[in-house]
Amino acid sequence: MNKFSKIQEILKDILDIEPEDVAEDTYIIRDLGAESIDLLELAVSLDTAFKSDLTSDIVDDDLFLRFMREYIMEADGAGKNRADYIREKYPFLKTARIEEILSDLDDGPVLKVSDIIDYIAWLSKDTGAKTHERTG
Amino acid sequence: MKLEFSKTNALILGGGCELGIVLGRLMISSGLFPLMTFRSLEGEKRIASALQPFSGQYASGFLDFAETASIDAFFSRNTGAIHYLVDLIHGDLSQLVASSGSRNISRFYEENVSLRAAVLEIVSRRMLTQKFGRLVYVSSTAAARPHAGQGFYASSKLASEAIYKNLGIELGGKNITTVVLRPGYMDAGRGRAYAALNRKEILEKIPIKRLLSVDEVAETIMFLISDSARGVNAAEIVLDGGLCAGK
Numbered sequence: 001m002n003k004f005s006k007i008q009e010i011l012k013d014i015l016d017i018e019p020e021d022v023a024e025d026t027y028i029i030r031d032l033g034a035e036s037i038d039l040l041e042l043a044v045s046l047d048t049a050f051k052s053d054l055t056s057d058i059v060d061d062d063l064f065l066r067f068m069r070e071y072i073m074e075a076d077g078a079g080k081n082r083a084d085y086i087r088e089k090y091p092f093l094k095t096a097r098i099e100e101i102l103s104d105l106d107d108g109p110v111l112k113v114s115d116i117i118d119y120i121a122w123l124s125k126d127t128g129a130k131t132h133e134r135t136g
Numbered sequence: 137m138k139l140e141f142s143k144t145n146a147l148i149l150g151g152g153c154e155l156g157i158v159l160g161r162l163m164i165s166s167g168l169f170p171l172m173t174f175r176s177l178e179g180e181k182r183i184a185s186a187l188q189p190f191s192g193q194y195a196s197g198f199l200d201f202a203e204t205a206s207i208d209a210f211f212s213r214n215t216g217a218i219h220y221l222v223d224l225i226h227g228d229l230s231q232l233v234a235s236s237g238s239r240n241i242s243r244f245y246e247e248n249v250s251l252r253a254a255v256l257e258i259v260s261r262r263m264l265t266q267k268f269g270r271l272v273y274v275s276s277t278a279a280a281r282p283h284a285g286q287g288f289y290a291s292s293k294l295a296s297e298a299i300y301k302n303l304g305i306e307l308g309g310k311n312i313t314t315v316v317l318r319p320g321y322m323d324a325g326r327g328r329a330y331a332a333l334n335r336k337e338i339l340e341k342i343p344i345k346r347l348l349s350v351d352e353v354a355e356t357i358m359f360l361i362s363d364s365a366r367g368v369n370a371a372e373i374v375l376d377g378g379l380c381a382g383k
Contacts, residue, residue, distance in 0.1 A: 037306060044264045 003050075003117050010045045011113070014038050022113060029109035039064055046120065054123045063119050065090065065111050068101065092122030139362040141168060143219030143268055146361070147259065148172045150224035151196065152179025154324040155274075157186045158354040159222060164193045166358065171214060173225075175200035201225060201247040201255075211258050218262055220361045221271040223252070223300075228326065229288040241288060248292040253299055260303060260312060269312035272360050273300040274353075277320045277376045297372060304370030313369040315360050320376025323347040343378030 001009075008022045015032055028034045034042070043060045050058075061067060068086070075085035086098050093101070093115065101110045146163050148156050151172025160183070163170040174180045174196060183196045199210040229244045231237070256271075263269025278286050279293040297316045304314035321327045321338055331338050331347055339345050356375055359365055374380055 037309070040261075041264055041310065044261050047261075048265050 003120055004113070006049050007046070007113060007116055007120075010042060010049060014041050014045065024112070024114040024117065026113045027109065028111045028113060028116070030107070042116075046116070050120055050124070053125055054120070055125050056123060058119075058123065062090065062092075063116065065101075065115060068110065069105070072102075072105075092118045094118065137364070139166065139358060139364060141166060141220075141361070142363050143217075143270075144169055145217045146170045146220035146222065147218045148222050148224065149199065149255070150175075150226075152176070152182050153224055155322070155350050155353060156224050157182060158350050159224075159357055160187060160194055161190075162354050162358050164190050168220070170194045171216075171218075172196045173199035173210065175202075175206075175225075199255075201227070201251040204251060204254075207251065207255055207258070217266055218259055219266065219268055219270065221259055221269070222357055222361065223271070223273045223296075225252070226276075226289075226293070226296075229292075230285045231288060232285055233287045236288065244288055245292060245295075249295045249299075252296055256299060256303060260307060263312045264307070264310055267311055269307070270361050270366075271300060271303065271312075271314040272357055273297060273314065273316045274357070275316050275318045275372070277318050277374065277380050279318060280374075280380050301370040301372075308369050313366070315365070315368050315370075316372040317353075317357065317360060318372055318374045318376065318380075319348055319353050320374075320379040321347045322350065322353055324350045341379055341382065342376070343382065346377065348375065348377065 004024060008019055011017065011022050011028070011032065012019050015034060015038060017032065021032065026032060028039075028042075040060070043058055043063055046063070047058050067089070071086055071089045072082055075082045082102055083095070083098050086093065086101070087095065090098075097114070097118070104110055144167070146168050148159060148163075148170050150156050151160055151170065152174035156172060160170045160172050164187070172183050172194060174183060175198065180196060180198070187194055195214070197210050197214060198206055200206045227244060227248050229236070229240060231240065259271070260269065273296060275293045275297050276290075278290045279297060282290060300314045300316055303312070307313075320342065321331055323331070327347065338347075353375065356373075360368065360373070
């Protein structure tokens with residue numbers, strides 16, 4: 001079972017939805033209505049499902065892009081390029097995805113299923129895990 | 137009534153105290169497997185000595201809220217299921233508010249509130265994977281009755297109570313529930329020492345005219361973790377012989 005299928009299965013169980021409701025492009029909060037308790041359960045379930053593949057622990061704040069808006073404000077306050085700053089803070093996000101997020105902020109929480117997949121892949125042994133801490 | 141327990145594994149934080157050991161025995165006799173923490177060599181020895189006849193039916197390990205590293209080490213060594221948690225840990229800081237010393241206060245809250253929350257994060261996430269958890273926090277009537285010199289003790293108890301109650305609200309829907317028990321004067325530990333010096337004054341305040349026995353507090357905890365008490369969530373139960381009800 002690939003990463004997407006595992007995540008799809010986990011979301012189906014937690015949110016009591018059909019598998020076809022979950023695509024890589026699905027917004028987890030906007031489309032699926034996930035609440036904070038659901039996200040907590042998602043983090044715990046991902047940890048259980050992928051633990052043997054990961055080289056470091058899942059950090060909920062990174063997994064759910066919790067500080068995205070704070071980082072954007074920090075970039076603005078420091079006169080830095082937003083995309084570069086977000087890439088530095090969330091190195092698992094691809095450039096195109098960062099651009100999409102920056103243009104999508106007004107419509108609500110930006111977290112997508114694909115972000116979860118990218119985070120897990122980034123932490124996986126096959127891609128070499130990295131850790132970073134929130135600064136500022 | 138025979139108490140029923142649908143799960144098996146219990147973690148007793150502060151298992152080396154008198155109440156912890158009595159509770160450990162009761163759990164073993166009820167078919168549960170207690171994992172008991174201690175924070176001193178004396179505590180480890182007390183557990184080993186008292187539970188010697190029950191070898192293989194319990195486990196113990198070092199965990200001290202004053203040593204952050206001990207928390208990670210404890211949970212790295214003990215990776216099994218935790219269905220029940222009974223929290224008996226609490227430090228003491230008997231100081232008047234006006235003469236406490238800021239360094240003492242910070243350290244006290246770090247040990248008794250912040251690190252307790254860190255332990256609860258680990259345990260509750262483990263309980264989420266099990267889809268079951270029952271947590272009992274043993275607080276104190278000191279949380280309800282201000283007394284000179286007990287401000288920091290009481291406030292840290294109240295803060296810890298709030299964390300437990302919130303946990304029960306946040307995760308109740310996931311079959312993880314909590315309850316706070318507030319015992320009054322108990323014939324054990326600090327309560328016994330205090331009562332030895334102030335017996336007459338204490339008994340005048342308690343309608344049942346006696347201290348609580350360790351056994352009856354342990355039995356109440358057993359009831360609270362049992363299947364019979366499943367509906368009690370995010371609440372505090374007072375076990376004080378009527379102490380707090382009077383003027």
